[in-house]
Structures are given as structure tokens and as C-alpha cells.
Amino acid sequence: MQAFEFEINAKRNLIEIPPQYKKIYSKHMKVILLVSEKLITKKQQYDFSDVVGKLEWQGDAVQEQRNIRDEW
Template sequence: MVEVKMEVFQLTTTVNSSGHLVLDIPTQLSPGPVNIVLVLSSSVASKVPNQNYDFSDLAGRLNWRGDAVAMERALRDEW
């Protein structure tokens, strides 16, 4: 049986002017190969203002006449 040791880190660092992210993180892991999962997220807020998008061009609208609940019950009773 292989013992798997894992450590989880959350830190804020910077990307240098050449676009490289350099990490120097001390660990308690044994020397040797390691698997790394890295998720990058910008810590600077987006400069694009939050706009309320109008989805009306993507979806239709149903003009219902009648009692929607009664129709739902009638359809359910058919099952």
C-alpha cells in the first residue's frame, strides 16, 4: 500500500513582466516527483462593467390564457 501525502496551498503572488509565474513554496513532502494541480484566477476585478444582458432574443414568451395550475393537474392526472 502506498501512502499518499497531500498539501493544499492558497496564496496570492504575482506574474512577472515576461508572463512567468514563479513559485517557491516550502513543503514537508519527501524529495522526488510530485503531481501538481494549479488553478489560476485573476485577483484584479474585471474592468468591464457588469451589464444586465437581455436574453429575450434567445427565448420565446408564452402568453398563457387559462388556469395554469389546473392544466398542470390535468396533465399530471393523465400519467
């Protein structure tokens, strides 16, 4: 299998093969896409703004951390 490399901007979800590669027009090919910018694939994070300030800690936070460490 031969490899040809070129950069091009997709137009309307189409990628045109440049004319200098016309010998591969209408041929079977395997296409590998490399996109330069990172695509957003994270799930949308939960917005906690509706619960901010509604919970209050009762107790000594430092002491609780020490208790948790002692459990190990």
C-alpha cells in the first residue's frame, strides 16, 4: 500500500484529493484522519451553583483529616 500525505481544509464535510494525486482518483483507499486541534470530548460537568453555600461543616476539619489518616 502506498501513502500520500497532504493537508487540506474540509468543506461541507468533504475532503478533496488534490489534483497532483489524480492517479489515485476512484481507487480503493484507507483513510486516516489527523486533526490538529483538540476536540472536546468531555462530558458536560455538573453545575453546582444551585447548592453552593447550602451545606455547612460542623466540626473540626483538621481533626477529621487526622482521623482519616489514622485509619490507614
